[in-house]
Amino acid sequence: MLLERESQLAALAEYLDEVRNGRGRMVLVNGPAGIGKSALVEHFASGSAARVLRGVCDGAVPARPMGPLTDIADALGPHIAEQLRGYPDVLMLNSAVLSALGEEPTILVVEDAHWADEATLDMLRYLGRRLRDAPVLILVTFRSDEIGPDHLLTLVLGDLASCATTVRLAVPALTRSAVEQWVREVGATVDVDVLFQRTEGNAFFIGELLAADTDRLPPGLRDAVLSRAARLSPPGRTVLDAVAVLGRSDADLVLATAATRPTGLEECLHGGLLVSTDRLVDFRHDLARQVIVDALSLATATDLAERALAWLDAHTCTDERLMATMAERARDADAILVHAPRAGRQAAQWGAHAEAAQHLRAAARHRSRLPDRDQAQLLEELSVECHLIGLLEEALECSRAALDLHRSAGDAPGVGVALRWCSRISWLMGRTREAHEYGNEAVRILEMIPAGEPLAMAFSNMSQLCMLAGDAAGAITWGRRAISLGTDVGADEVVMHAQTNIGTALSSSGHLDEGRALLEASLDRGLEDGAHEHTARTYNNLVTATLSDHLVVDARDYLAAGIGYCLKRDLDTWRLNMEAMAAEVDLITGDWDQALGRCRAVLETRGSSSGRATALLVLGTIGIRRGDPDATNHLDEALSLASRGRVPGVAVPVATVRAEAAWISDRPRSVQTEIDRAWQAAGETMNGWWIGALAWWSALSNGPRKASPVAPPFDLMLAGRWSEAATLWERTGDPFWHAITLAGSDDPAHARTAFELLVKLGASATLRAAAREWERRGVPVPRGRRPTPVESHGLTARELEVLHLLCEGLSNQEIAHALVLAPKTVGHHVSAVLQKLDAPSRARATARARQLGIVSPESEPPI
Incomplete structure (x- = not known):
């Protein structure tokens, strides 16, 4: 093993010792593609006496919902595998996974989390928050150069940052001396300086260029991979192409798709271009797969996908994601319309909404082949998924298209439901006038047909719109109509929704006692029925109601119960709303430093615009x-x-x-x-x-x-x-x-x-x-110590915050993220700090701040 990796292995060994003592850890192993993350983790895990489980997030698009869990399900016990085959309660499943992992000291490896679906990321968030007393070491690898500020993984990393059990481990590039050591160990005769310059110390690139086995080093990764592929026999190259199209797949499917004998597969495995684990065949690294995919002609890729689809169909494959993906690559519209909606619904059931939207979007491109009613249903499902992942423009566009189809078909119930959904999306987009217009029209249409749950929900939608606009009278009138009809038709969720609307409206309009009573009745009903989202919303509104009347003690009680409820169920949007309101309580009670800390935690994490607005306020x-x-x-x-x-x-x-x-x-x-x-x-x-x-x-x-x-x-x-x-x-x-x-x-x-x-x-x-x-x-001005911006050697309150973060070694970009400022503004603050402390550099400013007592070695930033 190269010297650069020894310190990382030592750190992982320390974490494993903690696991053996009953304290769980999650290690986020990160670095650029090909840097050696997987090799490091594999080397460490292979030498451990603990149980090792490995799940992979592959680069398939759309991703496999709960792909890594599917990989390890059998090892966790039949109850986990059984739940995966159905439509489980995801919260209960995650709890069962944590319990199964903790039955004995375990290393769980989750590879390539930058490709993870939303359900897998939710599972990692769940496990990371609850690892403390479980003998489990979770190693999560991801490409640090492929996740931006809005990437779902970035948001999960932010959620886990405050967990004491979570640590980051960055894998650096190899140094020139390490590259020279590698070349010497393999006995290659290459120019080390040229190899190091071309690869910049990237371990995978180095391995591929050395494996190309040519008289001269290839100019880059693409040429190195294609050089190796060119030496394969025709059957071997067809196998390689098949795996590039299929992704990580069963060996039988690979051979059927390639239409060749096992010798072609054996050739690829022997040459190191492919690897096999438990009959699953894959490229040694996705970078190599991408090179082969890019080199394929469209005709070849389509032909391979057609063969794969035919084999899967003949063998009654139940993996709708794989069927839908192959149908898309085979350009088979009929197969897409069969399998993509099924795959989308499965993904949605798991909470993998981005993947669900991708599948449904693929089907929607061919929707003209369907009857109007089926087209409308497909568009409505796509609208819901787009709404859940924040693509509101697309959600509204789909909903409007579905509305037009329902109108053309003369489907009054469908028209009413579509109008109500257009109303909801319009409000989320800030189009309040349109939201009310759609909502009123939904009521008008649905009142023309026999009354049922759709009309009750349309009433409650209007109640909510009025409540959000501060129209208490309107909220109460519409809400009572919703409750009356909802009770008659047995629409319990509608009744709870409307009760919360009315209770909130009453509370915010001078009738707090009456409003709270209704909200608490709605809360009790939600807790009894296990209606998680509804219960979280009601806790949220009870906090709002009590805070609006400055009932701080009551608000704190609701916050403690509501935040705890949401934490146990990973209802983060509602939790963050309440965390922001907890900051509002701190503002009222004078604990301003704690309020600032809460606000920044909310702003660094994904959440609703309501929670962000409160934190910013x-x-x-x-x-x-x-x-x-x-x-x-x-x-x-x-x-x-x-x-x-x-x-x-x-x-x-x-x-x-x-x-x-x-x-x-x-x-x-x-x-x-x-x-x-x-x-x-x-x-x-x-x-x-x-x-x-x-x-x-x-x-x-x-x-x-x-x-x-x-x-x-x-x-x-x-x-x-x-x-x-x-x-x-x-x-x-x-x-x-x-x-x-x-x-x-x-x-x-x-x-x-x-x-x-x-x-x-x-x-x-x-x-x-x-x-x-x-x-x-003419009142005598009191004298004494005052909090002025010239305290602490002339540093303002904001400059003190910047200084504390400088002392933590943060860059301007990281300080900007922490303090919710523009990087340019941070630069001005840093310059002011250096000038006021008469320090030529950031390091000298840090040292001088500690000498002057402005910052102590153990101090935390005042946020």
């Missing part, structure tokens, strides 16, 4: 109060996300914080402008806390406004009853508004308490504005 609010110059950017992005759906739940608070920022910077006209943006919307929601905050900032800027309802603390503040208002804020547990209340008083003792509260919060910008107002009113 909290970031912006704290930033405004602390004088962070990036705060307005966070508020702008939050408003942009909220505006797509006309959501007052974010739009009103953003305008309120902007009014606060204008007061801080002493711009009274701007205060009134910002309040004008939100005044009407706040009044329509009947939320006394929003109305009160807007009225307060307006009053401070010489623009008193009358409105109702106004929450009690704000009502007392506006009446100048400072002590009573402060007492209410203290009971609520909101130190910021406690401070703002006392800052409005002319009592020096009140000013001192306000000063101390703002210092503790680090609200430097707010404190400077309060001092300005005290001076204007």
